[in-house]
Amino acid sequence: SQTIHQWPATLVQPVGSPLSLECTVEGTSNPNLYWYRQAAGRGLQLLFYSVGIGQISSEVPQNLSASRPQDRQFILSSKKLLLSDSGFYLCAWTGGQGSPLHFGNGTRLTVT
């Protein structure tokens, strides 16, 4: 069966520090991968998605970047965090267009 792993679960980082969040999927090949951010009590904002290795689409220009170095690995990064980067980050995968999304358990990022 397919599983998605996302870590760390919580992270507290000072302003200006770098960020790396990792997401891996097991049990499937060539998934579509997604990073979403959720502010407290709000909906999901799509940040990046990828339909294949090295293919990254950015939905919102911001202080973050994403990479897909392997088929089932998706990394969210920042060189210098801002206070506004605080939030709940969710990784998700799907088998293709029209299929349901499967989410990881999320990373709670607090930038201080």
Added chain:
Amino acid sequence: SQQGEEDPQALSIQEGENATMNCSYKTSINNLQWYRQNSGRGLVHLILIRSNEREKHSGRLRVTLDTSKKSSSLLITASRAADTASYFCATDALRGNTPLVFGKGTRLSVIA
């Protein structure tokens, strides 16, 4: 970009009552999906309804779709305290290979 908008934003009911949440969207879709999110966790897919379907059931869940009104509803019958969560609709665009777009969700509280 199209977006599902849930209504109401928050709903509080007694255990055993039915809960109805609504979703409106703006443009043509392939399908509409409903997800549930427990506090501090990732989203879990509940049900998918295609644009050529009008109603779908899954256990205590009933989803309707009215493409002429660009709206959907999620009914949870005989609610339980464990149904307390946020519920999101997400729309899958008609044009190919675009990500799901989520609404801001309805926060449901079921009081025992």
